[in-house]
Amino acid sequence: MNDNRNRPVITGMGAVTPVGLTVSETWESLCSGTSGIRKITLFDTSGLRNSRGGEIRGFTEDAERPRSLQFLEKATGEALSNGNILENSEILEETGFALGTNFGCAESFSRYYTHRDKNPSVSTDALHQYPFGYYADTMRDEFGIKGECVAVSTACASGLAAVEAALQILKYTDAESVICAATDELTLYSYAGLCALHAVTKETIRPFAESRAGTQFSEGAAVVLIEYEDHARSRGISPLARIEGIFLNNDAFHTTAPDTEAAGITNCMEQVFKRSNVPKENVTYVNSHGTGTKYNDVIETRALKNVFGPHAHNLYIDSIKSMTGHEMGAAGLIELISTVMTLQTGTIPPTVNCSDPDPECDLNYCTDGSITADIECALTNSYGIGGANGSVLLSAFRE
Amino acid sequence: MEPVYINGIGILSSLGIGIEQVRTAVLHNESGIFKSETYGTECGSIEDLFDLSDFTETTYHYLDRTAACTIACIRMAMDDSSYIINETNRCSTGLVFGSIWSCAGTMEKFQQKLIDSDPKYATPFLFSNSFPNSPASTASIEFGIKGYNTIFSGCSNSGFMAFSAGYDAMRTSKSDALFTVGADAVSQTVLDYYADIPPNDSAACILISNQKIESSVEISNLRIRSGKPFPDDFTGERIQVIDNRIYLDPDKETPRGTCMGGAFHSAAVCAADRIREGITDSCRVEFTAGDSAGYCVLRKA
Numbered sequence: 076m077n078d079n080r081n082r083p084v085i086t087g088m089g090a091v092t093p094v095g096l097t098v099s100e101t102w103e104s105l106c107s108g109t110s111g112i113r114k115i116t117l118f119d120t121s122g123l124r125n126s127r128g129g130e131i132r133g134f135t136e137d138a139e140r141p142r143s144l145q146f147l148e149k150a151t152g153e154a155l156s157n158g159n160i161l162e163n164s165e166i167l168e169e170t171g172f173a174l175g176t177n178f179g180c181a182e183s184f185s186r187y188y189t190h191r192d193k194n195p196s197v198s199t200d201a202l203h204q205y206p207f208g209y210y211a212d213t214m215r216d217e218f219g220i221k222g223e224c225v226a227v228s229t230a231c232a233s234g235l236a237a238v239e240a241a242l243q244i245l246k247y248t249d250a251e252s253v254i255c256a257a258t259d260e261l262t263l264y265s266y267a268g269l270c271a272l273h274a275v276t277k278e279t280i281r282p283f284a285e286s287r288a289g290t291q292f293s294e295g296a297a298v299v300l301i302e303y304e305d306h307a308r309s310r311g312i313s314p315l316a317r318i319e320g321i322f323l324n325n326d327a328f329h330t331t332a333p334d335t336e337a338a339g340i341t342n343c344m345e346q347v348f349k350r351s352n353v354p355k356e357n358v359t360y361v362n363s364h365g366t367g368t369k370y371n372d373v374i375e376t377r378a379l380k381n382v383f384g385p386h387a388h389n390l391y392i393d394s395i396k397s398m399t400g401h402e403m404g405a406a407g408l409i410e411l412i413s414t415v416m417t418l419q420t421g422t423i424p425p426t427v428n429c430s431d432p433d434p435e436c437d438l439n440y441c442t443d444g445s446i447t448a449d450i451e452c453a454l455t456n457s458y459g460i461g462g463a464n465g466s467v468l469l470s471a472f473r474e
Numbered sequence: 475m476e477p478v479y480i481n482g483i484g485i486l487s488s489l490g491i492g493i494e495q496v497r498t499a500v501l502h503n504e505s506g507i508f509k510s511e512t513y514g515t516e517c518g519s520i521e522d523l524f525d526l527s528d529f530t531e532t533t534y535h536y537l538d539r540t541a542a543c544t545i546a547c548i549r550m551a552m553d554d555s556s557y558i559i560n561e562t563n564r565c566s567t568g569l570v571f572g573s574i575w576s577c578a579g580t581m582e583k584f585q586q587k588l589i590d591s592d593p594k595y596a597t598p599f600l601f602s603n604s605f606p607n608s609p610a611s612t613a614s615i616e617f618g619i620k621g622y623n624t625i626f627s628g629c630s631n632s633g634f635m636a637f638s639a640g641y642d643a644m645r646t647s648k649s650d651a652l653f654t655v656g657a658d659a660v661s662q663t664v665l666d667y668y669a670d671i672p673p674n675d676s677a678a679c680i681l682i683s684n685q686k687i688e689s690s691v692e693i694s695n696l697r698i699r700s701g702k703p704f705p706d707d708f709t710g711e712r713i714q715v716i717d718n719r720i721y722l723d724p725d726k727e728t729p730r731g732t733c734m735g736g737a738f739h740s741a742a743v744c745a746a747d748r749i750r751e752g753i754t755d756s757c758r759v760e761f762t763a764g765d766s767a768g769y770c771v772l773r774k775a
Contacts (some may be wrong), residue, residue, distance in 0.1 A: 122594035171700070177605070179628060188585045188663070206574060206667075207628025213761075215765065223700045223766060224637045228576075228606035228627040228710070236624050240635075243642050248698045264585065267593035268601030286586055325569065325623035327614040331602050339620060342565055346648075460602060461611025463623065 077419075082171040083242055084314035084472060086252075086307045087300030088412050089150035093129030093293045093399050099155055101399075101409075102416050105424035106445045110398045112291055113279065118263040124270040128427045129293020129400030131259055141204055143181040143260035143443050144213060146296035146405075151218060151254060152457020158252075158300035159312055164219050166310075167253065171222030171244035172214050175237030175257040175406030177230050177459070179207045183263040187289035214254070230459025231364075233257055234297065234407025235467050239321050241301050257408035258296035265403065266292060272331055272460075274368060280401075282365035282394035282426055282442045283372050285433040289365040293305050293400030294354035299415075316415040319452065319468040320351030326462030333370050333458065337378040343464040344382045344454065351468055353452050355383055358390070358468070360423060360448070362455040365394020366401055371458070376436045391448060393441045406432065407457035411467060414455045421447050437439040478644045479690035479775055481651075482557055482681030483591045484550025486543050487733065488518030488674050493747050500722060500744065506730045510660070518674030518731055519660040519730035532616060536599055538577040539607035539659035543677035544735075545616050548653050551679040554615070555687065557651060557668065558629060559618050568622030571610035572636025572656045573735035574718075576627050577663035580604040609657060614766045630718060631650040632656070632768035634743050637680070641696050651683040656739030668688045668732060671719070673775065676736030678743045690775035691746045694756075698768040710756035711748070713741045717763050720744075745772050 088098050093111025095101030104111070111129045120126040136145050155161035158168070181222075183204035190197040196198040203209065211224035223244050234257035241255035247309075267277055269292055276289030307314050324346065326339030333338075346353055363375055380387045394414050402409055417423050422445055429442040452470045485492065488506035490498035499506065509517045526534070526542045529549040534542075548569075552559075559567055584600040602608070606627035614623065622643045626632040634654030640654030649740035658664070664673050680694065714721040718737035719730075722744065733740050740759050745757035749772055760769040 118673055119593075122592055168755040176628075184581060185585055185588075187666075189583060189589055191666070192586070192589055199669070202663065202667055205663075208574075208630055211629055212764075221701065221765070223625060223631075223635075223698050224629065225631065226628040227625055229623070229625050230607050239624060240639070241595070243639055244698075247638060247642065247696070248700050249702075250700070263593055264588065267582065267588060267596040268598070268604070269595070271596040271601055273598075321621070323624045324565075324621055325611065325614040326617065327564070327618050327620045330611060330615065331598075342620070350648075364553075371772075459607070461605060461607045463607055463611065463625075464613060468501070 081304040083245060083301050083306045083318045084307055085299045085313050085316045085415055086302055086314050087154040088415065089153030090409055090412055091146040091150050091297040091411055092295040093131055093133060095256055096133060096182060098338050098412060105395055105398055105413060106422050108425050108427045112400050116262055123267060124275045125291060128261055128291050131294055139400040141183055143180060143258040144210060147210060147256055147258040150296040150298040151256060153367060154298040160286050163405060167219045168221040169249060170220050170252040171248060171250035171253040172211055172220050172224040173237045173241035173244055173255050173304045174207060174210050174226045174231030175404055176207055176228060176431050177259050178265045178271045180204045181264045185264045187264060209214055219414045228460055229463035231403055232457040232459040232463040232465040233404035235457045235465030236323055237408060238467055239323055252300055252302035255301050257405040259403040259405045261294040272286055279428055280367040280397055281428040282367040282397045283433055284429040287367045287372060289368050291400045293402045295402040295405045295409055297405055297412050314472040316418050316472050317470045318377060319353050319470050320345035320347040321467045323465045328462055331460055333374050335374060335380060337374045339462060340378040340458060340464050341381040345464045347466045347468050353468060356386055357452040358454050360417055360450045360453040361390050361392045363392050363394050364456050364458045365388045373435045376438055379438060387438055390438060390439050391423050391441055391446060393424055395424055396424045407465060411455050414453045414469055418450055418453055418469060421449055423448060475645045478641055478682050478683040478693045479686050480693060480746045481683045481687050481690055482551035482555025483746050484545055484547035484554060485678040485690040485740055485743045486524060487676045487740060488520050491524055497747060506674060506679055509515060514667055517527060517660050517665060517672045520625045520675040521633060524609045525760050530616060534645050536603060537609060538580040538603050540576055540657050541612045543675060544613045544657045545654055545657060547655060547677045547679035548613050548617060551653060551681040555681050557681055564618045565620045566650040567619050568643055568652035569610055569614055569619045570624055570636045570652060570654045571587045572626040572629060572633040573658050574628060574688060575658050575664050575734060576606040576642040577604045577608050578663045581661055582661055582663055630763035631654060633735045633769055634761040637738055638696060640682055641693060653679055653681055655679045658734035658736050672731035674731035674733050676740055678736055680738035680742055681740060686775055689750055691749045692775040693770055694773045695771040701765040704760055704769060708758050711754040712757060712758045712760060713717060713745050715741045715761045749774050
């Protein structure tokens with residue numbers, strides 16, 4: 076363990092999302108306001124609240140293996156490649172793995188349980204794909220990772236919880252870098268449940284619009300390579316962004332409903348600033364959770380005002396879920412990657428489908444197309460069922 | 475870095491409810507594995523031995539057993555330390571939870587409903603209770619724990635990593651006090667998965683703090699080894715957790731089954747208890763599961 080190895084930075088990124096099978100494809104779609112919401116073909120949606128979602132298409136897959144694992148493998152390959160450590164066995168042997176997922180290979184669980192219901196002596200092969208450790212084992216085998224591997228699951232905040240877990244691996248083990256990942260797949264199991272909770276709109280996701288009536292769920296994976304700045308420099312890599320602060324907490328309010336006073340998410344952001352050296356005024360962009368549910372968007376607006384005061388009105392805020400849908404446990408890390416891209420390029424993707432802004436959501440939600448601005452520091456937030464909250468503060472890496 | 479003390483412990487397993495029962499069972503080398511009426515096989519299910527109303531006044535219309543065990547062991551740790559959560563400290567009181575299977579039992583029930591009836595009639599309360607973070611969320615609501623919160627789930631090192639994350643949160647002042655919990659419960663899926671090793675219901679909670687109290691046990695060291703050998707310079711007592719089976723005496727074959735995500739915390743609770751009882755001054759709790767490995771050293775404060 077060495078606590079003085081400089082600050083953590085992001086040096087590689089990979090993504091598989093409903094709007095693109097790489098980071099650059101995804102980014103291009105986001106900036107042009109392209110939606111990835113389409114008819115769900117993976118399972119029968121008859122009778123459910125919505126037949127559309129962010130199903131990933133154009134992906135060559137192996138039907139015998141969980142989709143979420145295949146998304147993860149592809150995104151990892153991309154992140155390791157642009158982080159310049161793919162097939163570098165020396166570095167990968169000192170690399171850890173932190174995964175965030177909400178449902179993991181729930182399809183494998185469902186498949187096993189359904190077959191077992193008919194035949195109690197059915198093979199347990201599918202069951203062995205369910206525990207999240209299966210991802211870690213596969214990543215070890217496939218990429219030659221030898222560092223500590225962990226999985227975290229804080230519902231839809233899982234992607235940001237994975238960042239915290241990755242930082243702990245960097246701090247407490249000999250790992251020189253950590254693959255921080257998040258993945259989730261659309262399945263009947265999760266979709267039927269989320270519809271039953273009435274989290275799903277019957278029409279289209281419209282974050283921050285007065286007519287919003289719920290979210291639309293989707294699938295995907297994101298991977299970022301995290302290491303300390305001096306380590307990145309020692310191998311000649313220029314970091315993509317710095318991680319300035321992170322905090323995770325819980326509303327302790329209700330199993331399925333958010334705290335209407337926004338106390339939990341307000342405190343989560345406040346704790347990030349308390350532990351970083353970044354003044355709040357330096358933050359000019361927030362990648363919001365922005366699910367398009369009646370509760371979330373107004374509560375999130377309230378929390379931003381609580382934290383930033385009058386400066387909240389100076390913030391650029393967007394919801395890329397308006398285009399990607401809600402990728403559940405992967406959403407937080409996909410949105411973190413989008414935030415890094417904004418820091419790098421100065422482009423803020425739009426919030427689409429918000430033609431009737433909610434008067435209660437009276438901040439700048441970038442609803443008129445993508446915006447160009449010089450962003451030094453940015454915040455990305457994720458919230459999950461059960462009151463799980465996560466906030467990560469990032470800054471642009473400038474030599 | 476702040477010192478970290480264990481100020482409260484709570485434990486439930488098929489060996490007993492509470493540290494006194496567990497201690498007695500261990501002393502008498504009891505098994506904790508018996509024929510379960512529910513599952514028709516040998517395992518360590520405590521569903522007939524455990525009444526949640528002993529630990530909470532809240533009436534739950536439905537609660538997953540892992541969540542119930544989580545609430546019970548947190549209550550025990552609170553009572554053990556006389557720690558009270560109030561408006562002043564609830565945002566600085568944290569909870570880190572580790573579990574391999576978490577709410578698999580409720581997942582089974584939800585999946586069964588999907589099989590038996592149309593998905594449009596899916597049961598929302600079963601679904602919301604089936605999330606891996608559901609036990610920690612339910613406990614957070616039950617006790618009003620609003621501070622640092624994360625959940626390690628699904629890997630064989632989940633319990634150990636939850637303990638490590640809790641320790642890190644204390645050392646870096648992310649919390650003033652924190653409950654770190656490892657828990658898992660037997661279900662049909664779990665029985666099918668382990669096949670030859672009987673699984674146990676197992677939940678243990680350790681309340682850690684930077685504040686030293688009379689009964690404190692200090693966590694003097696914690697290392698994550700990632701498959702590397704343990705240093706052999708430690709001369710005190712050791713408890714080993716190998717593949718989530720607890721070896722209270724490394725020289726004897728003592729495993730009774732797998733305690734799954736509750737194993738590391740259960741072992742650490744037993745170690746803290748032995749130090750508090752004056753049986754030993756220090757104990758190293760060692761964890762190994764596949765390529766994952768690590769340990770913590772507990773000492774008399």
